[in-house]
Amino acid sequence: MIPEADVSQTFISHLIELRTRLLRAAVAVVVVFLCLFPFASDLYAVLAHPLLAVLPKGGQMIATEVTTPFFVPLKVAMMTAFLVALPYVLYQVWAFIAPGLYSHERRLAAPLVVASTVLFFCGMAFAYFAVFPVVFGFITHAAPEGVAVMTDINKYLDFVITLFLAFGVTFEVPVAVILLVKMGVVSVAKLREIRPYVIVGAFIIGAIFTPPDVISQTMLAVPLWLLYEAGVWVASFLDKPAAEEEYRPLSEEEMERELDAIEAERKKRD
Secondary structure, eight states: OOOHHHHHHHHHHHHHHHHHHHHHHHHHHHHHHHHHGGGHHHHHHHHHHHHHTTSOTTOOOBOOSSSHHHHHHHHHHHHHHHHHHHHHHHHHHHHHHGGGSOHHHHHHHHHHHHHHHHHHHHHHHHIIIIIHHHHHHHHHHHSOTTOOOOOBHHHHHHHHHHHHHHHHHHTTHHHHHHHHHHTTSSOHHHHHHTHHHHHHHHHHHHHHHSOSSHHHHHHHHHHHHHHHHHHHHHHHHHTSOOOHHHHSOOOHHHHHHHHHHHHHHHHHHO
């Protein structure tokens, strides 16, 4: 049995390490933000380009509050800084939790973390380059005659963040499917069986998170369905029956060796 003093000391050391990791991540975001701050207005201009490109001649965006012209570009710079620093932030998270994982868990978790990050960025890029021009083109052309389209810059930011999150999360579907299969929550056969319900659900999600036109709804629903199929396909390979030895419970000696290896790795890092 581990002495209570050792347990307390270990807990405190974990808290100290967690604080260090969080501080490093926060400093990285702040440093990137300070570098991007002088270009905050330019960053907002890039973000607003899909709408500005389809506005009628003489159309423009407006600010309805006194402080909006300053704080909205500031928000964009802060979000951009977080995205730029995200790989380093995730590395700090990984460095904290990795020593507590078994070797087979580390082999699975590392690729999933990288894949989920890349897929989220791909979802945002798909929204910006493919969806925004279609959505904003539909909105501006649907305006009644005599109505000037002048969107508030803060409302525009809220709208694009919603779409970024919707498509970023949508592109995480393969990772979610693989995790559910590896955790034994659902089988590949069951995932294939519920395919019709997934397709219907994809179009319902598309109707909720996009403007009320068929094109933009389809542009969210179809990738969601295809990514689901991709996740099922990858999971079918990863879920092949393994040797019974690989999944048998660890003995006491094996457990001690794993714990010793984890502790040695932590001391080496410290």
